[in-house]
Every structure is written in structure tokens, then in C-alpha cells.
Amino acid sequence: MSLKKSLLLGGSLFAAAVVAGPVMAKTLVYCSEGSPEGFTPSLYTAGTTFDASARQIYNKLVEFKPGTTEIVPALAESWEVSDDGKEYTFHLRKGVKFHTTKWFTPTRDFNADDVIFSFDRQDNKDNPYHNVSGGTYEYFNAMDMPDLIDSIEKVDDYTVKFKLTRPEAPMIANLAMGFASIQSAEYADAMLNSKETFDQKPVGTGPFQLVAYQKDALIRYKANPDYWRGKAPLDNLVFAITPDASVRYQKLAAGECHVMAYPNPADLEAMSKDPNITLLQQEGLNVGYLAYNTQQAPFDNPKVRKALNMAINKQAILDAVFQGVGQVAKNPIPPTMWSYNNEVVDDPYDPEAAKAALEAEGVTDLEMKIWAMPVQRPYNPNARRMAELLQADFAKVGVDVEIVTYEWGEYLKRSADEKRDGAVLLGWTGDNGDPDNFLAVLLSCDAVGGSNRAQWCNDEFNDLVEKAKQVSDVDERTRLYEEAQVVFKREAPWATIAHSLVSEPISVRVENYKIDPLGGHYFYGVDLK
Amino acid sequence: MLRLIFKKLGLLVPTFIGVTLTSFFFIRLLPGDPILLLAGERGVSPERYNELMVQFGYDKPVWEQYLSYLGNLFQGDLGVSIVTKQPVLQEFMTLFPATVELSICAIIFAVVVGLPAGIIAAVKRGKTLDHTVMTTALVGYSMPIFWWGLLLIIFFSGILGWTPVSGRISLLYWIEPVTGFMLIDTLLSDEPGAFASAVSHLILPTIVLGTIPLAVIARQTRSAMLEVLDEDYVRTARAKGLSNFRVIGIHALRNALIPVITIIGLQIGVLFAGAILTESIFSWPGIGKWMVDSIFRRDYPVVQGGLLMIAAIVMIVNLIVDLMYGLINPKIRHTE
Numbered sequence: 001m002s003l004k005k006s007l008l009l010g011g012s013l014f015a016a017a018v019v020a021g022p023v024m025a026k027t028l029v030y031c032s033e034g035s036p037e038g039f040t041p042s043l044y045t046a047g048t049t050f051d052a053s054a055r056q057i058y059n060k061l062v063e064f065k066p067g068t069t070e071i072v073p074a075l076a077e078s079w080e081v082s083d084d085g086k087e088y089t090f091h092l093r094k095g096v097k098f099h100t101t102k103w104f105t106p107t108r109d110f111n112a113d114d115v116i117f118s119f120d121r122q123d124n125k126d127n128p129y130h131n132v133s134g135g136t137y138e139y140f141n142a143m144d145m146p147d148l149i150d151s152i153e154k155v156d157d158y159t160v161k162f163k164l165t166r167p168e169a170p171m172i173a174n175l176a177m178g179f180a181s182i183q184s185a186e187y188a189d190a191m192l193n194s195k196e197t198f199d200q201k202p203v204g205t206g207p208f209q210l211v212a213y214q215k216d217a218l219i220r221y222k223a224n225p226d227y228w229r230g231k232a233p234l235d236n237l238v239f240a241i242t243p244d245a246s247v248r249y250q251k252l253a254a255g256e257c258h259v260m261a262y263p264n265p266a267d268l269e270a271m272s273k274d275p276n277i278t279l280l281q282q283e284g285l286n287v288g289y290l291a292y293n294t295q296q297a298p299f300d301n302p303k304v305r306k307a308l309n310m311a312i313n314k315q316a317i318l319d320a321v322f323q324g325v326g327q328v329a330k331n332p333i334p335p336t337m338w339s340y341n342n343e344v345v346d347d348p349y350d351p352e353a354a355k356a357a358l359e360a361e362g363v364t365d366l367e368m369k370i371w372a373m374p375v376q377r378p379y380n381p382n383a384r385r386m387a388e389l390l391q392a393d394f395a396k397v398g399v400d401v402e403i404v405t406y407e408w409g410e411y412l413k414r415s416a417d418e419k420r421d422g423a424v425l426l427g428w429t430g431d432n433g434d435p436d437n438f439l440a441v442l443l444s445c446d447a448v449g450g451s452n453r454a455q456w457c458n459d460e461f462n463d464l465v466e467k468a469k470q471v472s473d474v475d476e477r478t479r480l481y482e483e484a485q486v487v488f489k490r491e492a493p494w495a496t497i498a499h500s501l502v503s504e505p506i507s508v509r510v511e512n513y514k515i516d517p518l519g520g521h522y523f524y525g526v527d528l529k
Numbered sequence: 530m531l532r533l534i535f536k537k538l539g540l541l542v543p544t545f546i547g548v549t550l551t552s553f554f555f556i557r558l559l560p561g562d563p564i565l566l567l568a569g570e571r572g573v574s575p576e577r578y579n580e581l582m583v584q585f586g587y588d589k590p591v592w593e594q595y596l597s598y599l600g601n602l603f604q605g606d607l608g609v610s611i612v613t614k615q616p617v618l619q620e621f622m623t624l625f626p627a628t629v630e631l632s633i634c635a636i637i638f639a640v641v642v643g644l645p646a647g648i649i650a651a652v653k654r655g656k657t658l659d660h661t662v663m664t665t666a667l668v669g670y671s672m673p674i675f676w677w678g679l680l681l682i683i684f685f686s687g688i689l690g691w692t693p694v695s696g697r698i699s700l701l702y703w704i705e706p707v708t709g710f711m712l713i714d715t716l717l718s719d720e721p722g723a724f725a726s727a728v729s730h731l732i733l734p735t736i737v738l739g740t741i742p743l744a745v746i747a748r749q750t751r752s753a754m755l756e757v758l759d760e761d762y763v764r765t766a767r768a769k770g771l772s773n774f775r776v777i778g779i780h781a782l783r784n785a786l787i788p789v790i791t792i793i794g795l796q797i798g799v800l801f802a803g804a805i806l807t808e809s810i811f812s813w814p815g816i817g818k819w820m821v822d823s824i825f826r827r828d829y830p831v832v833q834g835g836l837l838m839i840a841a842i843v844m845i846v847n848l849i850v851d852l853m854y855g856l857i858n859p860k861i862r863h864t865e
Binding site: 027029034035037038043045046133134135136138139141142199200211212214215216217218220238240241242243244246247250251253254256406407408409410412413416426427428441449450451 | 559560561562563565566567568569570571572573574575577581584609611612613614615620623624627679682683686687690693694695696697700701703706809810811812814815818819822825827
């Protein structure tokens with residue numbers, strides 16, 4: 001078309017395009033909050049990246065059932081665990097096709113080689129792809145995979161055996177995480193001369209395949225016509241990258257997107273009243289807490305920690321900080337998690353008793369610091385406000401609180417220091433629905449000086465959690481974790497504060513969309529009216 | 530003239546080195562550590578931390594890092610983003626046209642509206658029209674960009690539904706980037722209506738980004754015009770019986786334009802600053818948004834490279850403005 005004609009046509013169609021836009025196949029627009037870091041999930045750590053890659057483009061050996069933390073078979077149809085808990089044998093699904101894209105046409109179905117490649121790249125420093133695209137496999141390392149995995153063997157084309165150095169009950173849950181996404185070994189071989197391309201132009205087995213990506217603007221997918229679970233009801237999926245939450249809301253209200261991520265808590269009420277919006281809410285798999293430094297006096301005394309916990313008016317915090325969208329926490333794991341011990345009794349809010357208990361321990365005129373995070377998180381939408389409320393609560397029992405804060409990176413670093421002073425506000429959102437992901441990661445002796453912000457090492461608790469990790473019987477694990485929660489409550493390394501609700505506003509035209517308790521966004525099975 | 534050009538070019542070298550120094554050290558002065566931010570709440574083990582420090586070269590002394598940064602710069606290598614692992618230059622080149630397109634539209638808007646507004650205010654000095662223009666300019670100048678942007682979105686997109694909320698084009702179109710300028714690319718494509726969609730997406734961000742330069746230009750034009758209108762030669766021209774249009778439009782405006790052009794040139798730097806906020810509000814995929822994200826993530830290579838590129842562009846634009854200034858006003862050439 002000539003320039004002049006285009007101009008003319010463009011002008012005449014201006015009004016029509018603004019109002020209606022062209023009519024096309026079934027396209028769902030998801031207003032996401034940011035650009036993905038890339039498309040190879042194992043290289044990155046952000047949820048935004050997993051939404052754009054692991055959750056649409058790839059499959060894992062096992063996956064979470066949508067809307068739950070239950071594990072279901074995916075690329076592995078079934079699996080067996082050896083009696084000693086150290087050998088996992090996976091039987092792979094046959095007839096699974098990798099995406100046929102503009103940049104790659106697969107010649108074979110998914111098989112054991114792809115599984116081996118996907119893990120070998122992360123584990124083996126000699127793998128030609130190990131150092132490509134920065135080569136930092138943070139999740140793989142954080143889940144202790146390099147030490148845990150002894151070897152991964154191909155038994156035949158459709159059988160893979162993972163040999164572990166020790167029994168690890170959360171292994172299956174770990175394999176459902178984003179970093180365990182299966183990439184194509186055949187595609188990797190084809191790209192040996194341009195390895196970065198392999199990470200930028202993904203080829204997976206998942207429900208959607210990438211069509212185009214423009215950084216900070218949009219990601220365009222189309223349904224994988226050969227998807228092994230059956231083609232998605234949607235024809236196209238578009239991520240409209242919209243960093244500002246108010247703008248996302250406006251776009252949703254204007255019908256420019258159908259699902260939006262992370263609404264402002266302040267907008268929820270208006271959303272719930274909008275007839276064109278359905279506000280979905282579900283308990284998130286998270287906990288917000290105040291971690292004392294249990295290595296320092298007087299916080300090394302459990303009775304002092306208990307007394308301080310009694311001084312905290314949690315309901316007031318829930319109302320003011322979470323605007324009622326959440327619930328008071330008594331355990332370090334959320335109530336939707338299996339093995340949650342409902343028998344545990346929370347410390348009562350009783351400033352008088354708290355004051356008396358502090359005096360009984362000889363703690364008077366205590367001055368302490370409370371650290372307030374500088375960022376908003378699902379488990380703590382406003383740490384500064386929370387710290388101020390805690391300050392007021394503690395003042396009532398004669399404890400003088402100074403609120404401190406640091407830039408986020410600095411906060412994470414300094415709060416992990418064993419010599420840190422005072423108590424820090426922080427929290428956690430579960431990665432894989434396994435209690436180990438909370439109790440061991442946040443409270444075990446190994447995590448002291450790292451993610452264990454209370455610097456708390458209690459042998460009784462630690463033994464229970466260690467043992468639970470090594471037995472594969474779920475009933476037995478449940479019993480051990482329940483007991484661990486009793487020890488936790490007795491020793492009170494944290495003041496557990498709240499579990500938040502996750503809210504997701506969607507257009508009334510959207511059908512079958514489910515909130516993911518792990519915070520992800522999945523669009524397979526979703527339809528548009 | 531040639532001497533002027535060389536003189537100005539000579540100034541660029543120390544400025545350039547100054548920019549590399551500040552961008553390199555300022556981001557490192559900020560507390561926080563890119564590797565810890567990479568790991569988030571999950572944290573990294575000390576061994577892993579050291580491994581990553583070595584991998585990114587942050588284990589070396591800062592001056593050594595700076596020298597190797599400079600060395601790479603001279604080979605045209607701006608480094609690789611810590612977060613996305615993509616070359617900084619490549620990311621810059623893909624995002625920059627969006628910012629340029631928006632900035633050009635904003636400056637055109639500011640000149641087209643600001644210049645006549647300033648002239649009218651000067652001609653009608655002391656009258657209601659003058660007060661109206663000047664008050665509006667003051668309000669426009671003082672308005673926080675963020676608030677102004679959201680206000681426009683809520684009114685024009687939310688309530689009236691006239692303009693799209695954000696982005697560069699309706700997501701139903703898929704335009705292959707050729708030049709990176711959406712207005713041109715949509716014309717090159719065969720998608721009917723895409724151009725109109727791109728234009729409609731430009732309206733609000735253009736207004737938001739153009740508001741401050743508009744106010745500055747209007748005020749500057751007014752005061753420059755007032756000064757010129759008092760000059761003897763204008764009075765002479767009037768006495769000669771020339772039409773009002775000729776007096777103002779040709780005799781006065783030509784001289785009044787000189788300071789105004791400098792101001793327009795200086796607005797380029799202001800535009801980049803404004804683009805950071807405007808792009809964030811309108812999800813405009815340009816360098817502003819990119820820089821903000823990178824600062825928060827302490828993505829050192831991106832911040833260094835991005836700042837350097839922006840500074841280079843501002844310097845070049847200022848150089849061009851200086852030269853144009855010389856062209857319009859021959860007096861400058863001779864005295865330099």
C-alpha cells in the first residue's frame with residue numbers, strides 16, 4: 001500500500017479504530033505488572049518471569065492442579081520412589097509435541113533427553129549452555145539441587161531416574177516449580193551456534209507458544225494447536241505490560257484487558273461494586289511476621305518474646321494495614337497448607353499480662369528497634385504502618401521502639417546478619433505448597449545467617465523438620481510438622497502477624513479463571529464469553 | 530563557524546568522561562547490592578554469593594571495575610544487564626525509538642501551542658487574555674506529572690472513553706518493528722486502522738509530557754516578545770505604518786525567537802526526565818521506564834549505559850541548538 005493511500009485510509013478509519021478495533025479470534029488480554037527477565041525459567045527468580053514463561057510456554061514433569069497446591073502428573077505420567085527414598089523413577093508421557101514456531105520445527109516428540117538436558121544445563125558446569133545468558137540458576141541452587149542430585153539417568157526414551165544423595169520428601173513438589181521446566185534438547189542442539197537465541201526464542205510443550213515479545217510493551221502468544229492436554233479454548237493470549245496498578249485498573253474497567261495482576265488494596269471496594277468486574281479472592285500461601293534476633297539479649301529469652309507477642313494487637317494491624325483482607329496468623333505456615341496445626345493456641349492480646357511478664361523477667365525500660373521493609377509485598381502491604389502500630393502497642397507495655405528502614409537490597413542483607421539488632425518485619429510466599437518450604441527454609445538451623453531472620457536454632461524443632469523431610473509417608477510428615485508448630489509457638493522466635501488474601505479482579509466475560517494460591521497466573525482452560 | 534564547532538566538540542570529551550564517572554560511581558553509592566536483589570527474600574548462601582560476585586566481576590576493586598568499564602566502552606560495549614542478561618546497547622536501541630517518538634510529539638505540541646500562546650500574551654499584555662495564559666502556564670508548570678497523567682486517563686479514557694488507557698497501539702494489531710517509530714511502522718504495515726490506533730495512543734502521553742515544556746516556552750516567548758516590542762526598531766516599523774502582523778510576525782518574532790530556541794533545546798533534558806514518569810504511567814515502552822526499573826534493581830550496567838547514552842544525546846542536541854543559535858543570530862558567530 002502506498003504511503004498516501006495508507007494515510008488516507010488511516011485517517012478515515014481513525015474513529016472506528018479507536019472505538020471498536022478490528023474483529024479477531026478469541027484473544028484474552030492479561031494486564032501484567034512488568035516485563036519478564038527472559039524466557040528460560042531456570043535462569044531467573046521473579047514471579048513475573050514465571051508467569052510469562054514457565055506457566056504458559058513450558059511443562060514440568062509434575063504440576064500443580066490449577067487453583068490448588070496439589071501435585072498432578074504432567075510430562076511424567078507416573079513415578080515411583082524407592083524404599084530408601086533416594087531414587088525417583090519417572091515414566092514419561094508419549095506423543096508430546098514441542099511447539100512448531102517460526103524459528104524452529106521439531107522433528108521428534110518430547111523424550112528423556114529433554115529432561116536430562118533441562119537439569120544438566122543447571123547442574124553441570126561443562127554443559128555447553130551452562131554459562132549462557134548469565135548462567136545463574138538461583139532457584140536450582142537455593143533448593144539445594146546441586147548437592148541433592150547425585151545423578152539423573154536415562155533408563156530408556158521414556159523413563160528417567162533421579163538418584164539423590166539423601167532422602168528428600170519435598171522433591172516432587174520442587175519439581176513442579178518453574179525452574180524445573182522442560183526445554184527441548186533437540187532445539188538446544190540446533191542453536192549451538194547462537195546459544196543466546198535459545199533463551200530468547202523459547203520452544204516448549206506448554207499450552208501457549210510465543211509469537212512475539214516487545215520489552216516493556218507486550219507479549220503475544222497463540223494457543224499451541226497440538227497441546228497434549230488439548231488445545232486451549234483461547235486462540236490468543238496477550239500480556240499487556242502495565243506497571244502502574246491504577247492504570248491496570250482503568251484498562252480493566254475500560255475493557256482493554258480481561259484479567260489484571262496485583263490490584264491496589266484501596267481500589268478493591270470500587271472493583272467489587274463494578275458490574276463488569278468479578279473480584280476473585282482467595283487465601284494466599286503466605287505469612288507476614290516480626291522476627292526477633294533470638295541470639296541477643298533480652299530476645300534470647302523465650303519468655304520475653306512471648307510477653308512481647310502478647311502486647312501486639314493483631315486484629316488492629318489486620319484492619320489498618322491489610323484493610324481487613326486477610327487473617328491473623330498463629331502458625332508460621334498458612335491455614336491452607338497441609339499439616340497446619342489448628343490446635344495451636346495463639347498468644348492472647350493482653351498488654352497487662354505482657355507488662356507483668358516482662359517485669360517478671362527483669363526487663364524494664366527496654367529500648368529496641370523494629371525494622372520496616374521499604375517495599376510492598378502480599379504478606380505486608382505497608383510495613384511502615386505496621387511498624388508504627390507495633391510501636392504504639394509496645395509503648396503500652398513500657399518498651400520504647402525505634403523504627404528503622406533501609407533500601408530493599410540493603411534490608412535483605414542486613415536483616416540476615418546474625419549480629420543484627422532488634423526485630424525485623426518480613427514474610428514469605430510459598431514456592432511449592434510444601435511445609436518444608438516454610439519451616440525449613442525460614443526456621444532451620446542451616447538457615448541462620450540467611451533466610452532464618454530470627455537467627456533461631458532450636459534442636460527440638462530442627463530435628464522434627466529434618467526428620468519430616470526424610471520420610472515420604474504424608475501422615476507421618478503431617479504429624480511431625482504439627483509437632484514442630486507446637487515447639488515454634490512455645491519458643492516464639494517470631495510474632496506471627498497475618499496471612500493475606502490474594503485478590504484478582506477479572507472481567508465478567510472471563511470464564512474458568514482460577515486464582516493460584518502460589519501467586520502464579522495460568523490461562524490454560526480459561527475462556528471468554 | 531568551524532572554530533565554534535570544534536570548540537564545542539572539544540568540550541564534549543571532558544563532559545563525557547564526567548558522565549561515565551558519575552554514572553558509574555553514583556549507582557554504586559546507593560545502598561544495596563544487585564546480587565542480593567536478584568535473590569530476593571530467598572537469599573543466597575555466602576559461597577554462592579562469592580561465586581556470583583566473581584562471575585559479574587564485582588569482587589575486583591572499584592577503580593579496576595571502572596577501568597575495565599571504560600575499556601569496554603571504547604570498544605562500543607556497554608555491558609550486559611544483570612537482570613535480563615541482554616546486551617545493554619541492544620535493549621537501549623529497541624526501546625529508544627519509543628521515547629524519541631513520544632518526545633518529538635511532545636515538543637511539537639509544546640511549540641505549536643506554547644509559541645502562539647506566548648505571543649498572544651505579550652501582545653495583549655496586562656489584559657485578561659494575558660493573565661489567563663500566564664496563570665494556565667504556571668499551573669501547567671507546577672502540576673505533578675504523575676497526578677496530571679492519571680487525571681487525564683481517568684477523565685478521557687475512564688469517563689469519556691475517548692482515548693485508550695495506555696500502551697502504544699491496540700494489542701489486536703501486530704506491527705513488525707521496522708524503524709521502531711510506531712507512526713511510521715503502522716503506515717508501512719498493511720493493517721488498516723493501525724495508524725489511527727497509534728495516533729490515539731499518543732494523544733494523552735504527548736499532552737502530559739508536553740505540558741511543562743509548553744508552559745516554559747509560553748512564558749519565555751512572552752517575556753522575549755515584550756522585550757523586543759519595546760525596542761526602537763519595532764517602534765520605527767510601526768511608525769512606518771507596517772501591518773501589525775508584519776511587525777510582530779517578522780520583525781519582533783525573529784529576534785524574540787533566539788532565547789526561545791535555546792529554551793527549546795534545554796527542554797530536551799527536561800523531556801527525558803519527564804519521560805521517565807510519563808512512560809511509567811502510560812506503560813510506554815521507552816527508556817524512561819527501563820531506567821527506573823534498573824535503578825530499583827541496582828542493575829549497574831543498565832544504569833551506567835543508559836545514563837551515558839541519554840547524556841550523549843542531550844549533549845549532541847545542545848550542540849546542535851548552539852549551532853542553530855549561531856545561524857539565526859550572526860552576532861554570536863562574530864563575537865565568539
